[in-house]
Amino acid sequence: MRWSSGTMARTRTAVIALALSWIALQPAYAENVPHPFDNTSWQALLGTHKGRPVIVHFWGFSCGNCMVELKDWGTFAKAHPDAVIAFVNWDRRGADSARITSALDKAGLGSVQSYVLANGFEEKLRFAVDHDWMGELPYTRLIAGDGTATTFSGAADFTKLSQWLDGQGQR
Amino acid sequence: MRHHRFLCGPLLVAAALLTAPHRAAAHEGHQHAHATACKTTALACASVATGAFAPDGTFWVTWTAGGRVSAAHSADLGKTFAKPVTLPAMPLPLDDGPDARPKIAFGPDGRIAITFATRDAKYNGHAYIVRSSDGGNTFSTPQPITSGSPSQRFEAVAFDRDGRAFAAWIDKRNVAAAKAKGEPYAGAALAFAWDDKPGGHLEAATIARDNTCECCRIAVAFAGPGKPVVMFRNIFDGGIRDHAVMTFSDDGKPGPLYRVSDDDAKIDACPHQGPSLSIGGDGTYHATWFALGRNLKGVYYAHSENGGKTFSTPMRIGDPGKQTSRPYVLAAGDDVYLAYKSFDGSKTDIELMTSRDSGKTWSAPRSVAETDNASDHPVLIANGKSAYLSWMSPKQGYKLIPLEPQS
Numbered sequence: 001m002r003w004s005s006g007t008m009a010r011t012r013t014a015v016i017a018l019a020l021s022w023i024a025l026q027p028a029y030a031e032n033v034p035h036p037f038d039n040t041s042w043q044a045l046l047g048t049h050k051g052r053p054v055i056v057h058f059w060g061f062s063c064g065n066c067m068v069e070l071k072d073w074g075t076f077a078k079a080h081p082d083a084v085i086a087f088v089n090w091d092r093r094g095a096d097s098a099r100i101t102s103a104l105d106k107a108g109l110g111s112v113q114s115y116v117l118a119n120g121f122e123e124k125l126r127f128a129v130d131h132d133w134m135g136e137l138p139y140t141r142l143i144a145g146d147g148t149a150t151t152f153s154g155a156a157d158f159t160k161l162s163q164w165l166d167g168q169g170q171r
Numbered sequence: 172m173r174h175h176r177f178l179c180g181p182l183l184v185a186a187a188l189l190t191a192p193h194r195a196a197a198h199e200g201h202q203h204a205h206a207t208a209c210k211t212t213a214l215a216c217a218s219v220a221t222g223a224f225a226p227d228g229t230f231w232v233t234w235t236a237g238g239r240v241s242a243a244h245s246a247d248l249g250k251t252f253a254k255p256v257t258l259p260a261m262p263l264p265l266d267d268g269p270d271a272r273p274k275i276a277f278g279p280d281g282r283i284a285i286t287f288a289t290r291d292a293k294y295n296g297h298a299y300i301v302r303s304s305d306g307g308n309t310f311s312t313p314q315p316i317t318s319g320s321p322s323q324r325f326e327a328v329a330f331d332r333d334g335r336a337f338a339a340w341i342d343k344r345n346v347a348a349a350k351a352k353g354e355p356y357a358g359a360a361l362a363f364a365w366d367d368k369p370g371g372h373l374e375a376a377t378i379a380r381d382n383t384c385e386c387c388r389i390a391v392a393f394a395g396p397g398k399p400v401v402m403f404r405n406i407f408d409g410g411i412r413d414h415a416v417m418t419f420s421d422d423g424k425p426g427p428l429y430r431v432s433d434d435d436a437k438i439d440a441c442p443h444q445g446p447s448l449s450i451g452g453d454g455t456y457h458a459t460w461f462a463l464g465r466n467l468k469g470v471y472y473a474h475s476e477n478g479g480k481t482f483s484t485p486m487r488i489g490d491p492g493k494q495t496s497r498p499y500v501l502a503a504g505d506d507v508y509l510a511y512k513s514f515d516g517s518k519t520d521i522e523l524m525t526s527r528d529s530g531k532t533w534s535a536p537r538s539v540a541e542t543d544n545a546s547d548h549p550v551l552i553a554n555g556k557s558a559y560l561s562w563m564s565p566k567q568g569y570k571l572i573p574l575e576p577q578s
Contacts, residue, residue, distance in 0.1 A: 062268045062294050063441040064385055093218060093267045099292065121545045123514040127494060131516075134496060135269065136442045136463055153463065154440040 034116040053168035063137040074108025212237035222561030249571040263289035270388035278330030281306035296324030334369030359385035388445030402448040434464030451502035459498040474530035504556030534577035
């Protein structure tokens with residue numbers, strides 16, 4: 001089939017525009033692809049945000065309580081757009097990355113840093129996060145700007161979380 | 172179509188370059204995660220394995236590998252195995268939660284039951300039972316453990332002396348019913364069923380207790396003929412997730428619920444660590460569990476000399492600085508064995524304590540196995556009066572380790 005130059009040009013423009021739109025959307029989507037949480041991840045996560053408060057939330061599809069409060073975390077993240085929030089999926093033997101992305105997006109957590117527990121020596125990875133963490137979910141670790149850590153297991157108290165962020169000089 | 176490819180090709184390259192770091196990171200993670208994984212159904216590829224002895228002393232192990240449940244027996248304590256039996260592929264993936272594992276139980280007259288669960292994307296479980304009535308020469312196809320329930324997990328099966336199987340599990344039928352009515356319902360329920368007759372089939376399920384923790388294994392042991400005992404993480408008033416025991420009466424119905432310990436676990440979290448229960452020949456209940464409460468936190472042991480009505484003061488197990496976890500207790504002969512995991516930051520030890528006075532006093536712990544990589548939970552099993560550690564680590568393979576009581 002032969003195409004006239006005008007048709008070719010219009011088609012090319014339309015396709016380029018569509019493709020550029022698609023590319024423009026990619027970084028936001030791709031940022032939410034969970035990175036494997038391995039033996040370098042914890043220190044790297046803290047190092048990247050040194051001096052800033054960081055909220056790290058460990059969750060799992062295997063944990064009904066985690067799924068119940070996922071939307072509340074989404075509301076909290078929306079209310080604190082400048083806060084550094086990381087979500088680490090801690091389902092053993094690996095949860096599906098696409099499903100993690102979808103669940104976080106649906107809960108309004110598309111912009112949080114997302115990780116997924118890498119298969120392997122779970123005890124060692126957990127020990128690196130917190131010697132006292134026994135693997136219960138949900139589990140949240142708050143790292144203050146000065147490196148001080150506060151932890152809690154179970155459902156989050158978002159009023160207290162907001163107060164903690166305020167205390168860190170961040171809304 | 173040709174012009175479409177011509178125009179889009181370079182743009183797709185550009186798009187790929189823009190997104191490459193993210194995709195590469197995900198891909199590397201995937202490769203790293205599975206670099207050492209093996210995919211076959213062989214025991215060497217198992218993620219979890221559960222050993223048990225048949226009444227004639229034959230050793231059996233059932234395991235999950237390659238997405239299937241298999242079982243094999245050994246006449247020489249696991250040195251060599253007969254050709255494994257691999258159960259049919261199931262419509263859903265096997266339950267791979269931290270407290271899930273296939274299990275095997277033995278009754279009289281060559282009766283064997285293997286149980287396991289699959290799960291859907293929402294972690295609704297579907298528990299199955301597979302039976303043999305000829306000592307494991309042939310097995311039935313997997314049968315659902317119950318009907319009319321959207322979810323069953325952490326099934327535990329044991330045979331009564333008369334040859335009837337008793338099954339208990341965590342069930343969500345009443346959760347679904349409450350949800351349909353728009354009513355709240357905390358946790359899930361403890362359900363049970365008996366075989367209608369020796370060598371028969373499980374009868375319809377009965378809910379023994381509403382509002383139990385939904386994410387932890389349960390433990391079943393027999394206090395005597397017709398008297399199974401179930402230990403589980405209950406949800407007491409105020410949302411307190413403490414452990415309880417329920418002893419069945421002679422008519423096969425659940426008796427009163429007794430609290431094992433006042434951990435005061437007021438927490439809406441999944442501990443993913445269920446209890447272990449064993450009953451000695453003297454009738455003493457031996458219980459061990461992981462506490463996540465305001466009063467107690469960590470791994471504990473207690474015993475009851477009055478059929479579970481009251482328990483001894485909980486004894487803290489392990490070094491608090493070493494992530495003590497996954498305790499398992501076994502009464503065998505005149506001795507009681509207690510094993511647990513301990514992690515020091517670089518390696519995991521399976522530590523063992525023993526008691527020669529029915530749980531009143533215990534030996535100092537000693538390491539009976541170790542690994543510097545991932546491993547399954549320890550399981551203690553008895554062959555008559557002899558005790559063994561059944562343990563799987565992907566790096567070292569399956570181990571059956573004979574245990575000796577310590578003074």
